[in-house]
Amino acid sequence: MEEVNVTVTINGKKRSAKVEPRMLLTHFIRDSLSLTGTHIGCDTSQCGSCSVMVDGHVVKSCTLLAVQVDGSEIITVEGLGTVQNLHPMQKAFWEEHGLQCGYCTPGVMMAAIGLLQENLEPSDEEIREGLEGVICRCTGYQFIVSAVKHAAALMAEEKQVVGEGR
Amino acid sequence: MAGKVGARIKRKEDPRLLTGNGYFSDDIQLPGMLHAAILRSPHAHALIKSINIEKALEAPGVVAIYTGKDLEGKIGRIPSSWLIPGSNLKEAPQYPLAIDRVRYVGDGVVLVIAEDRYGVRDVLDLIEVDYEFLPVSVRQKEAMQENAPLVHDDIENNIAFHWKAGEVPDEEIEEAEVVVRESFNVQRVAPSPIETRAAIGQYNPGNGELTLWCTSQNPHIHRMVLSEVLDISEAKLRVIAPDIGGGFGGKIGVYPDEALIGYAARDLKQPVKWIEERNEHFSAANHGRDEIIDVELAGTRDGKLTAIRVKNTANMGAYLSTFGPGVPTIDFGLMITGAYDIPKAACETFGVYTNTTSTDAYRGAGKPESTYQIERMIDLFAREIGMDPVELRRKNFAKKEDFPFTNAQGLVYDSGDYEKPLNKALEILDYKKLREEQEALRNEGKLVGIGFSTYVELCGFGPSAVAGAIGFQGGVWENATIRVHPSGKVTVFSGTSPHGQGHNTTFSQVVSDKLGIPLEDIEFVFSDTKAVSMGWGTYGSRSVAVGGGAISIAADRIIEKAKKIAAHELETSVEDIEFEDGVFKISGVPGMERKFVDIAKSANYAWNLPEGVEPALEAQAFFDPENFVYPFGTHIVVAEVDKDTGQIELKRYIAVDDVGRVINPLTSEGQVHGGIAQGVGQAMWEGIVYSDQGQLLSGSFMDYTMPKARFFPTIETAFTETLSPVNQLGAKGIGETGTTASIAAVMNAVVDALQPYGVTDVEMPLTPEKIWNIIQTGGENDDTI
Ligand code: FES
Numbered sequence A: 001m002e003e004v005n006v007t008v009t010i011n012g013k014k015r016s017a018k019v020e021p022r023m024l025l026t027h028f029i030r031d032s033l034s035l036t037g038t039h040i041g042c043d044t045s046q047c048g049s050c051s052v053m054v055d056g057h058v059v060k061s062c063t064l065l066a067v068q069v070d071g072s073e074i075i076t077v078e079g080l081g082t083v084q085n086l087h088p089m090q091k092a093f094w095e096e097h098g099l100q101c102g103y104c105t106p107g108v109m110m111a112a113i114g115l116l117q118e119n120l121e122p123s124d125e126e127i128r129e130g131l132e133g134v135i136c137r138c139t140g141y142q143f144i145v146s147a148v149k150h151a152a153a154l155m156a157e158e159k160q161v162v163g164e165g166r
Numbered sequence B: 001m002a003g004k005v006g007a008r009i010k011r012k013e014d015p016r017l018l019t020g021n022g023y024f025s026d027d028i029q030l031p032g033m034l035h036a037a038i039l040r041s042p043h044a045h046a047l048i049k050s051i052n053i054e055k056a057l058e059a060p061g062v063v064a065i066y067t068g069k070d071l072e073g074k075i076g077r078i079p080s081s082w083l084i085p086g087s088n089l090k091e092a093p094q095y096p097l098a099i100d101r102v103r104y105v106g107d108g109v110v111l112v113i114a115e116d117r118y119g120v121r122d123v124l125d126l127i128e129v130d131y132e133f134l135p136v137s138v139r140q141k142e143a144m145q146e147n148a149p150l151v152h153d154d155i156e157n158n159i160a161f162h163w164k165a166g167e168v169p170d171e172e173i174e175e176a177e178v179v180v181r182e183s184f185n186v187q188r189v190a191p192s193p194i195e196t197r198a199a200i201g202q203y204n205p206g207n208g209e210l211t212l213w214c215t216s217q218n219p220h221i222h223r224m225v226l227s228e229v230l231d232i233s234e235a236k237l238r239v240i241a242p243d244i245g246g247g248f249g250g251k252i253g254v255y256p257d258e259a260l261i262g263y264a265a266r267d268l269k270q271p272v273k274w275i276e277e278r279n280e281h282f283s284a285a286n287h288g289r290d291e292i293i294d295v296e297l298a299g300t301r302d303g304k305l306t307a308i309r310v311k312n313t314a315n316m317g318a319y320l321s322t323f324g325p326g327v328p329t330i331d332f333g334l335m336i337t338g339a340y341d342i343p344k345a346a347c348e349t350f351g352v353y354t355n356t357t358s359t360d361a362y363r364g365a366g367k368p369e370s371t372y373q374i375e376r377m378i379d380l381f382a383r384e385i386g387m388d389p390v391e392l393r394r395k396n397f398a399k400k401e402d403f404p405f406t407n408a409q410g411l412v413y414d415s416g417d418y419e420k421p422l423n424k425a426l427e428i429l430d431y432k433k434l435r436e437e438q439e440a441l442r443n444e445g446k447l448v449g450i451g452f453s454t455y456v457e458l459c460g461f462g463p464s465a466v467a468g469a470i471g472f473q474g475g476v477w478e479n480a481t482i483r484v485h486p487s488g489k490v491t492v493f494s495g496t497s498p499h500g501q502g503h504n505t506t507f508s509q510v511v512s513d514k515l516g517i518p519l520e521d522i523e524f525v526f527s528d529t530k531a532v533s534m535g536w537g538t539y540g541s542r543s544v545a546v547g548g549g550a551i552s553i554a555a556d557r558i559i560e561k562a563k564k565i566a567a568h569e570l571e572t573s574v575e576d577i578e579f580e581d582g583v584f585k586i587s588g589v590p591g592m593e594r595k596f597v598d599i600a601k602s603a604n605y606a607w608n609l610p611e612g613v614e615p616a617l618e619a620q621a622f623f624d625p626e627n628f629v630y631p632f633g634t635h636i637v638v639a640e641v642d643k644d645t646g647q648i649e650l651k652r653y654i655a656v657d658d659v660g661r662v663i664n665p666l667t668s669e670g671q672v673h674g675g676i677a678q679g680v681g682q683a684m685w686e687g688i689v690y691s692d693q694g695q696l697l698s699g700s701f702m703d704y705t706m707p708k709a710r711f712f713p714t715i716e717t718a719f720t721e722t723l724s725p726v727n728q729l730g731a732k733g734i735g736e737t738g739t740t741a742s743i744a745a746v747m748n749a750v751v752d753a754l755q756p757y758g759v760t761d762v763e764m765p766l767t768p769e770k771i772w773n774i775i776q777t778g779g780e781n782d783d784t785i
């Protein structure tokens, strides 16, 4: 199949790769750009493990082709924070034990950031509703809810701009 | 440093996982790596007449194509590892690819290796397989009938095994004052870790070493089994489980696919990667449960239970999986009396072959089913004699003073105090008040129910001699090595294999308290058969009880040796040395001391060691516990049924668990939440559905209801602590208690809510349609699907 060039700004860096037009964004991120923090959990766009930010919106990267995001700005989990300087969402997930196996976690955090973009003071119920697009098999969600709530508080405190990669 | 055990400590493993620095199977990239895909049977039962790979061989990037025939004699059969003695067990041979006949939708037919991940999928479409359909057996009770189509021609009535334990003569049932009977269908579910299965093989032709990364909960079992299947020395087969995105039993099994990838990598002398797709996972990975359980419970009118007789007809799928046969027999059948002192018990289990994918252990493995039946039966019995279900439970509990308590099937429960968590849970609930409210709400036409599950669970596998006696093909002891580096930092090697539980943190807490060193100074190595000499992995809630026990003993050995060195340096006798909080001191002599780091250095430098003491500071322990451990507790659910829609709302969920010593309340609560979510999932939403033709109707997350965040209320958790005498830590398992307890609690609550309609049982899962129908027909339609 003839390959085409796709260029994106990902976590603040300009990156290009030649890909088949049918390549999913999620494989582009993982295999072409070697950013493996974004995961794949299904083949029907239900699990949300692959969620990333594209031009400021949370999307499931398995629902887009790489060619569709040519020229876009993407933020993945690698662009949130580092071990030394965690993003409030990461910090909150750590402090509230919002993860077990950690497989769904990058996607869940992205979805949660999307949620907080819309509503910085969500109730438990709003968080649970807002996480409709993700599936976690390990945690039973309770500590994910606590983590998102905690993250909202941290963000308000730190005046962290939601969803802006570092 | 002391006081780490019992503290709410956030996990050491998290910063890595939170920043995208995890290392899962699909993250592995090797130079020259090829990609594998498996063409699977779309039919439940058929003869393979011919396979045409001509077009496929011409596709761009194709490297190799293997059929079952090609591999005959080259890869051994995939064995089951739990061969139940005295059950006339007939193990049908399972080959890595079907040779002339497919036996379930998802059965592997052709293995394709190609250069590119997408390209290899294209090739599957170019392969033509000519099938001749055969009649199918899908449901276990039908499959056992005379004239049912046979899954394996030489296995009569499709019966894989027939197992019995305990004896209850007819008169015990017939002549009892009260007998309740019920039949339960514990439907088939999919463990569904969010990471599917994967395998990556790499062969070194220079030294003949094969490395296999795979999504395994027990890499050493994989090594043991696959070394035989692939005919390679265990010393040349290295199995590594990298980060694993959840297991829940689904990654215990040694699968044909892993053998195929190992074989192909060796054959082609090039790395090969296989990543399972979700639909493939639904059809080809092991499922859980699928048992039809018929129960008779006898007792007196004043509420003393006297006998229980249970028959379990279990759907094993087309082949016996790694642990499959143990689940509806040992795990289930020896626990049918639950937390109760019922003097007589008998269980009879049929394991049945069908044209479906295999079943194996799924979170709780047999115990959720045994708990479900006994806890439902207790409620039915209570209703029959007009007694409060809590009172009936108390009346029949194994009493605190009877521990260690031997149940009617001969298992010895290590420790227990069943009233304790029950009382605590009732207090949290405010039971009396709630019953009054329930009455009032009923009068207003609202359907509210309260459901209990006062469970006990068998876990912490376990004594190896017992494992041998029950047909388990391996040991279940654990192995730990603690290596103290010259700097005083420590590496611990454990034979357990975590996949989300947080062993690195909980085990570090144990080591930190023992050796008096900070958590940051302790690193762990798991899940690599080349680094960890042996071990039996993580399942059956065994890691803390057995693996933690081994670590604890190894730490004692370190201290013992270090004390000798300290005594020598301080010119005193070993008996005078006290070790506390990382410091070796002479009792009563202030100032005379050596720190743990000092001894680490002197042991490793070995300039001046006492006589007979070898250099270095390293200790290994193999721990084979003398018994299983038996966590217990009380879960209570308050549920409301919406009359108009059949929707169920869980108003409250209270979980009071007693798992012995709680090492880390934070991760323990996490385990409880996750376990509950899976049990509630089974009760309310999940279900694998095969059509009568054996077609898988629930083959994706679009058809299989995975619980989501909005499905749950906030779970109220608490612990009581009744220590276990079986290991040094006093700890029991916690990974499966939630699942074990929750199914019955939910079901009891919903049946209680529907009591005004005279409903005594509802089949799982509790879909609104089912409930709505019950309400519409005034209860006459219960037990409908
Ligand atoms: S992988 Fe994208 S939603 Fe599951």
Ligand code: FES
Binding pocket: A098, A099, A100, A101, A102, A103, A104, A105, A135, A136, A137, A138, A139, B194, B245, B246, B500
């Ligand atoms: S933490 Fe394992 S799936 Fe969410």
